[in-house]
Amino acid sequence: MSDQNKKALCCVCGTMRTCRRPRNHRAENYWLSGPIDRDWWRETGDLKCAECARVTTHAIIHPEKDTFRDHAEMMQRVATGNSHGHFNAAQLGEVAQKYRQGMPRNPYLNHFWYKSDAQEAWDAGKDTVIGLCGEPMKLTRDPSGPSASKKRSDDDDSRQIKPMTVRDQEYEDSDTGMWWREGDCVDCLRVWHLELLRQRRELLGTKMTEFLAVLLADKSGFPKKLDLHTVEYLIEALDSVRPSTTVSSEGMSR
């Protein structure tokens, strides 16, 4: 950690201050390469808080341009299904396993998996399939068997997928007043939508390449395929698209 001025947030009252080097600095476990523990108070240190009038734990906030500013959040996504250029497949498995050692997960979430993965596991005699977020799920029956329950991710055998919305539903038993919630795993949904985005980008790329070929062949003179209306419509559509600068991809792709 450099001695550059950094922002620090009091973990008791939320007041911000600046600091150079806090006492008892607990460093981030970069790339989860260090031993795993259940203490997630990383990138924190002890500093005097003017509001609390005592020394409290502060969260260190790295400068906006710092490559590792959101390292912990990035590793959480990598451990729950995103890929990352820094890791190969075996290392990704290790990260997921280490993350699960250090972070208890809700055992009642509804996860998603590809039917083809489940079938492959079943055919290989395995009794678990790895969900999209990396969670191992028990297989109790042949995924293609007659009594196979219809999962939403099983709509068809191909990996051509459709948008999916999160289900977060509350139930109440009027007799007992007991209530419970059933919810989807948002990590599975995130991975699902990244794959959907990858597929749609690919389709868009193909369509644009085909279109460009038509456009180049029809560049001047009397229109053979593209009339003025079509050309104007496409110019308008392209102008209305403003690439988002808020989305950070971190070089991740499925």
Ligand SMILES: [Zn+2]
């Ligand atoms: Zn404070």
Ligand SMILES: [Zn+2]
């Ligand atoms: Zn999941």
